[in-house]
Amino acid sequence: MKFGKEFATQTVPEWREAYMNYIYLKTLLDEILISRQRQTRSQVNPKPPQPSLKRKVSLFRAFSGLTNSSPGKYKEDEVIIVNKMQQADEEQGGVCQSYQTIFLRSSEEGGDLELVFFRGLDHEFNKVIHFYKTKAEEAVKEAEELNIQMNALIALRIKVHNPVEVIQESKISEEHQDQKRLEDVDEYKMASLDVLNRVKINATTETPVSTVRSVFNSLNMDLNYNKNELKEAQGKLKQAFLEFHQKLRFLKNYAFLNQLAFSKIMKKYDKITSRNASDAYLQTVEGSYLSQSDEVAKLIERVESVFIKHFCNGDRNRGMNTLRPKSKREKHRVTFFVGCFFGFSLALMVAIIASVRARDLLESEGRTRYMNTIFPLYTLFGFLVLHMLMHAGNVYFWTRYRVNYSFIFGFKQGTELGFKQVLLLSFGLSVLVLAAVLANLEMELDPKTQSYKTLTELLPLGLVIVVVLIAICPFNILYRSNRFFFLVCVWHCICAPLYLVTLPDFFLADQFTSQVQLLRNLEFYVCYYGWGDFKKRDATTCNESNIYQTISIVIAVVPYWIRVLQCIRRFCEGRDSTQAMNGLKYLSTIAAVVSRALYSQKRGITLKIIAASTSGIATIFSTYWDLVMDWGLLCRNSENPWLREKLILPSRSIYFIAMVLNVILRLAWMQTVLDFHEAPFLHRNALIAIVASLEIIRRGIWNFFRLENEHLNNVGKFRAVKTVPLPFSYEGEDKDL
Incomplete structure (x- = not known):
């Protein structure tokens, strides 16, 4: 090198x-080297000098010769x-x-x-x-x-x-x-x-x-x-x-x-x-x-x-x-298992597609019931795996362009996960989920396992229990320090604004705002296995319940409300008016989410107008905040037109593409107002899953540029180590101890 x-x-x-x-x-x-090479070539193969330059050239040669000879x-x-x-x-x-x-x-x-x-x-x-x-x-x-x-x-x-x-x-x-x-x-x-x-x-x-x-x-x-x-x-x-x-x-x-x-x-x-x-x-x-x-x-x-x-x-x-602490060594077994799990995932996906097409399940009578019950249960894991894959991509590019994400998030030195470790967890989870989906299909269609109908329906619930147990496992396996760090941040979000708001806390809360559908699927788990008739694969009790629909609206509001409380806490600590404006942004989003949810449940031209207007205001507000405040872009007087002074990525066009994608993906709410979920060629739950996936992709793109901007702020202030609050203070200014 x-x-x-x-x-x-x-x-x-x-x-x-x-x-x-x-x-x-x-x-x-x-x-200097190029200049000297030109000078050497001119001495070896001199051009016929013009009369007016003859004396100057001869003087130059004599002087240069003396210099080179001794x-x-x-x-x-x-x-x-x-x-x-x-x-x-x-x-x-x-x-x-x-x-x-x-x-x-x-x-x-x-x-x-x-x-x-x-x-x-x-x-x-x-x-x-x-x-x-x-x-x-x-x-x-x-x-x-x-x-x-x-x-x-x-x-x-x-x-x-x-x-x-x-x-x-x-x-x-x-x-x-x-x-x-x-x-x-x-x-x-x-x-x-x-x-x-x-x-x-x-x-x-x-x-x-x-x-x-x-x-x-x-x-x-x-x-x-x-x-x-x-x-x-x-x-x-x-x-x-x-x-x-x-x-x-x-x-x-x-x-x-x-x-x-x-x-x-x-x-x-x-x-x-x-x-x-x-x-x-x-x-x-x-x-x-x-x-x-x-x-x-x-x-x-x-x-x-x-x-x-x-x-x-x-x-x-x-x-x-x-x-x-010693630097982490790259473990070849991590790379090996990433490849294995990725191959297993592809094989399981092919097997599922082949099983569905061979038995013509898409045209069967139970298609609608399956999409209303089993599909939401498994898409929860799909959202989780997609978010983890986006994070793995972010970690890869943060590492490549030397964005110090470990310091920014506050990980203990040497415990941060690289992109391969994140991919290992992602593909490992995808193998579990796809294996459960395939087993569910086989157990349902195989005459030998028809008597295990209850067990078949309990597979998704068992998968959730396994994932939760792994997350809270106290033993030093599967990156315990990172799991503990994640759970602490989740607890801080739940208890907002009672904890000091740090970057990992509000960063995680922002992730939750893009996982509203995952939270609603968790609600469906509780209802389906608690009050629904899961043995008969019947979710009518849940889907037609007014209480269930009301709770669904509340769940969609909770992540944004957490961010509002965090903004209030940060405003009270620093009297920063920016945090007040950020809180208003999330309040406008809450209004948009509630109005869209009410329209999707009750319909009506009035609700449609309210949903469209509140969503439009929230989209403009949020898009401006993403590009200007979170990404630090759209600077008029910058050396890079409409970007910031310092850029990490080598190509400016990537920033413009990201800005355009952010705007387009934020407009995904329009499918609710324009009634795209009524399209006959696509089931409503499938369309909801696609829109939710687009929001996760948008959040993944946002994550990279948000942390890039945070890194550049640290660079501008030369902040390379964390500021730790000291345990003791002194009465008055007396420090002569």
Whole structure:
């Protein structure tokens, strides 16, 4: 792999703009190379010179000949001179150092290109140093804050665990190993217990009860010196140390990669120009803050020492495995099983189609009853598999274009699922579902299994139970951390607005707004197996019940109402008017959903007009929000017309195609108002399934561009690690602990 590609793959995605622009400098070197090649060809095969240019050409040849005949005559400091300068720092209001290279050969043929190269090189070098120094200074300040927090945590530990008993037990069991630690405890006991008189503990782990209490009480609470407070404070501070250590490792890698990039580009310059300027410039690089500063390295050592001692009981192996988790290895068995399950799915689909056509089931008398009962039961899984396949495609393209979806969603490092893992789950579920469908058909039509009619009808319910049991399985199988993460987000959505709204929470709630038909199918499961006569495959009790239809409307509203509550919570926390407008958008969608549902049940020209008007307003509102707010597109003054300034995808046309598809797929509601569900060539439930699938596809497209825009926002603010709330706050501004 060439260095340019390797360099790009090892950079921190959110800091990409702060790295040395290796591609740009390499482009300048390519121009210098082309210029020199033209110069060489003109010397080997000179054209007949015009009389007016004869003297200039001869002078040029003589000078060039001297240069080429004795390349080692000049000393390296006569090629370039790098000066260190002082200039005002507008951002921090002080003075910062910068470097400026004086190129001594600019009068030569093609020297102007080399002069441009060194100007670009200086610009990149100064940019890198400024960014690194800024981040290093931020890290020092964060270390001071963590040190203060650690003092408070140690004091709280001593207060909670009764230091007299702790020390006595330690002397009995660890006297020969841990004498130094006991001395540290005594020191903290004497010097740090008064810290507790000047600190308060921030709100503990958020729960619905704590949120309700916070409406009437202050968000900060006095210390009660109990084990629960200690556990929660320790958990927050441990996570803060993990994120801080990751940031320090990013900084260390940033310095190393940029030094290597400057070395590579200067060696390439020497090779192209046959000069020896790299030594002089690289000496400047080695003597700069980028190379000489050891603050980051020292902080890494201190963080690791403190983390191992206070969060891992001195177990270095466990501490280092936690701080520096090993990267995931690609498992070939995952690829193997993805292929197997995909093949099984295709084979089962062919078998089902062959069975239906061989027995002419589409023209049988039970066709309508089957479409009204069994078809909705299995399409629930079809919607789920389609959504998972769209997510797998998104993960693939997020990975390909280096969208840091793991950081954005907040996955624990190394636990995020790749696109192959998502495909494995998708095709595995599809095999289960298709096998159940085929078994259902065979058991129903085979005379030997006619007596198992009840068992035949219970197959879909059994499949739902299996999927639910897998989702809540407490054992460490089938990506337990991801399942737990998903269930926590679902719980946060259900309890909205009682939890702090994070991106995974409202992102998942948006997915639910595109899975309304799946939620209605769940309602049908409850009704069909609870109140319907499933043994006779009769769903009349459900489909003709006014209560069932009313609940169906409520279920369709619930996902949008969750988003409204989330917007209210975010508005109350940040007083952001954008969230108020977003809440109005979902309210308009609720009005459209309710009016369309009422029209589909009761008909009437008045309801039709109301449904069409509310749906039109909601569609315009939602489409504008998708394109402008969620995707960040339709910018008039952008360098990319009607797009945003920064784009990740290489082709602009993809963004326009996505915008057009978003508009078209959002108009799928028109089939309800225009009575397309009455078409004789397609069953009503089949059309509903197609429209629901189109909405899932639209949501999948939306997901990619929404996360791309979020990634670019993080890039613009250089946010590469999570901000963890610290456990302790201080009375007033007194932090001298």
